[in-house]
Amino acid sequence: MTLKELAKALNLSPTTVSRALNGFPEVSEATRKKVQAAADAYGYRPNMRARSLATGRAMAIGHVIPVSSEHEMMNPVFADFISGAGEVYASHGYDMLISIVPDEDQERAYEEFRTKGSVDGIIVHAPRAGDQRIHLLKQVGIPFVVHGRASDSDEAYSWVDMNNLRAFHRATKFLIDLGHRRFALINGLEDMDFAIRRRAGFEAALEEHGLSPGDCSYFSGEMTEQYGHDSTLELLRLAEPPTAILTSSMIPGIGIRRALREAGLTLGKDVSVIIHDDDLSYLPNGREEPQFTATRASVRDAGKRAAAMLIDLIESGNPAPRTEMMEAELILGASTGPAPAHKPMRQTEPS
Template identity: 60%
Template sequence: MNLKELSAHLGLSPTTVSRALNGYPEVSEKTRQRVQKAATEQGYSPNARAQGLATGRARAIGHVLPMSTQHEMVNPIFGDFVLGAGAAYARKGYEVVISLVDDTGEEAAYRAIKARGNVDGIIVHGPHMNDPRIALLRELQLPFVVHGRASFVTEPYSWLDTNNQRAFRRATDFLLDLGHRRIGLVNGLEFMDFAHRRRAGYTEALVARGLAPDPALMRSEEMTETYGYASARDMLDGPAPPTAFLAASMIVAIGVRRAIQDRGMTLGRDVSVITHDDDLSYLRNSVDVPIFTATRSSVQKAGTRAAHMLLSLIDNPDQPPLTHLLEAELIIGSSTGPAPS
């Protein structure tokens, strides 16, 4: 059913029906509810291009991914985020536009996006500590929400983030309570804000127990399985190996587990592992009893929440920046146990 047919069914003008579906204030609440009810019952799906012409909006949200030698965002985590965000966009008649750009040409890409007018807002992924995209998007007056934070950016902006520092402090405290004193950190790239905060939580927990952080037990690199394996292998083969690891993601944790098993050791008995981001659609942490103890924060739910925030900014551009901090759960699995004697 198209807009003209829905209008005839309701006995209203196409303009009134369009305005009711798009939330215009001059349409009464009674009429809006009647139109929305009929649209649902009749299976009406608005044409995004036609809506854009009527409202002056592109009815699309942009996600810009830099292409480089370090693809911190091109992994299952991004896929789950877009899955959650996409569902929220679809309910409001918006589409997703994904742009891949050279990481040395991001400014030109954002300026081109603004000039084309093919998106109404942007989700910024993988913020660095001092991220220039925030000031650029403010200059362009393009609504945006940052998935994460940029610690060195002082002006207000909209963001949604997980409390990475608290999550990794809590995970480190959990291992310390089990008697572990040498805990390896297999972190992400630490020029990225989330990884910087995770190291801060890890070191805070150690210092609070009177333990000096050991640089030999810390790694920072792109989060891949081979990186997790190589980091754990090197630490386990060292003169004073760790009895536990904190892994930055499920992908890294799988590599850490492989290194442990290659050395004939048992996960959770000889060496403990805690991972982050275990609630992924295509990389489940088991179904009944979790394989890994984990600091869990749903990336898909984060995508949905960030999308709602951005759509609100688009609809109400004069409101102040929106922020939301998610807390991670500590999920106990079979990958952790008391420190071996």
């Protein structure tokens, strides 16, 4: 059932029918009612392709999701981010278009989103150091919001971010206050913006307390459970293993816990661990008594805010960049305690 057929059935022009359904003031209340009733009766729905061709609005938002080409891994926090964003899109009548793209093809994907005209705006995920995408999108002129920031860009753009630096600064200071002196940071891939900021916060806190960041152990990699596990085993082989570990997500945190147990060490006693908790729906850290001491910020909430910001950017017509900084809470859980008097000893040989 097309609009023209509907019009014919009603003995009206397509113009009038279109206006009646879209609430324009030029059509009388009586005919509007009649048209609406007929539309309902016939189950008429406007064809989005035609409408968006005519209006120039796609009513869709694009997400380009980078996938590590080595591991074919999709960062699990995207699921929650997208679920938050999707909710906001739905309530504003937007569709969500997702492109899963290997790291190296990303720019082409943005190019295509623009030229094909299939979206009104774009969410940029996982910015890295030296990221070209922001510059590219600014040139293109399509509205976009970055989840995170590109540290080295001096251009103004819209973003929603968590205060990674302060979160890890606070977490590190907390561990120092507990008496810890030997640290390890099991971070995300080292050129990811969030990883850079977290490391900066970590190092700043150390330096403020007269400790040397150079003495610490650093890992960077994709945040799998295995990665947390293997990195921890490697740490425990050191002559002087750290007594405190910070890590960028709950998932490697679980791997850390597993490795500690394999080594016969007790989490929160022999080794303290602080994770960043994205508040993933399927991995709750616990509210009453969290498993892990954590810096917590809901990535689903970030998704909602980024989506709302982008829709505002599109619909307000005001292209002035907006920014929104979220602060993480530092919540106390069972994975931290005072630094042990002696260096922790492995009781069993890790396999």
